[in-house]
Amino acid sequence: MEIQTIKQADYDGKKTGDQLPFAGAQSHFDKCYSKVSWTHSPDGCLRSGDFIMLKNKKTDGWLVMNPDERMPGTDECHMVTTTIDAPGPVARAVFMIERVEKMDMFGTDNVVRYGQKVKIASNPYVYRKKLVLGSTAKGTATYSPVSRLQEASMHAKDDYAGVWVVDTVDPNDRLERQGEPVRASDPVLIRHC
Numbered sequence: 001m002e003i004q005t006i007k008q009a010d011y012d013g014k015k016t017g018d019q020l021p022f023a024g025a026q027s028h029f030d031k032c033y034s035k036v037s038w039t040h041s042p043d044g045c046l047r048s049g050d051f052i053m054l055k056n057k058k059t060d061g062w063l064v065m066n067p068d069e070r071m072p073g074t075d076e077c078h079m080v081t082t083t084i085d086a087p088g089p090v091a092r093a094v095f096m097i098e099r100v101e102k103m104d105m106f107g108t109d110n111v112v113r114y115g116q117k118v119k120i121a122s123n124p125y126v127y128r129k130k131l132v133l134g135s136t137a138k139g140t141a142t143y144s145p146v147s148r149l150q151e152a153s154m155h156a157k158d159d160y161a162g163v164w165v166v167d168t169v170d171p172n173d174r175l176e177r178q179g180e181p182v183r184a185s186d187p188v189l190i191r192h193c
Helices: 002-016 021-032 171-177
Strands: 050-052 062-070 077-083 095-099 117-122 132-136 151-155 164-168 188-192
Antiparallel strands (some): 095 117, 117 132, 117 164, 132 151
């Protein structure tokens, strides 16, 4: 009976201190699925620093980050995936878009334009530091664990592997529309540099 009393007291102490394994999982779940704000622009144009959600028009999947799933053999590289259920503006589904260069051939304003290089970063609510969406060329040790194609993941290392270009979906319009502001409602092609 004394051992049972000691075990119960130990359990109660861990429960009140959120030290049980389930409490950590629940805390992580609450953090990933907490509602966060996203950007609504009055003119509909994307700007550097906007918080956005990305949806694949072909698969109807929403891009989401899995901060608890690390890429095998990496230090700080977390998996991304798509989900067909609309997650809404939650921490794991909202990303920040930002220009790579403060001054480029499109000028110095903060409007994101077709043909411009951008980075897609995690929002500050989902992980303790900034992570950037990047991709590594497919190789024997680097590939997507599901599709076995080129992987995309969130990296702590902020380098050229995390640079993307925003283009129009129609390849015939790419040159003509280069430099035009990207509207949030327009379908776009995000091409890895």
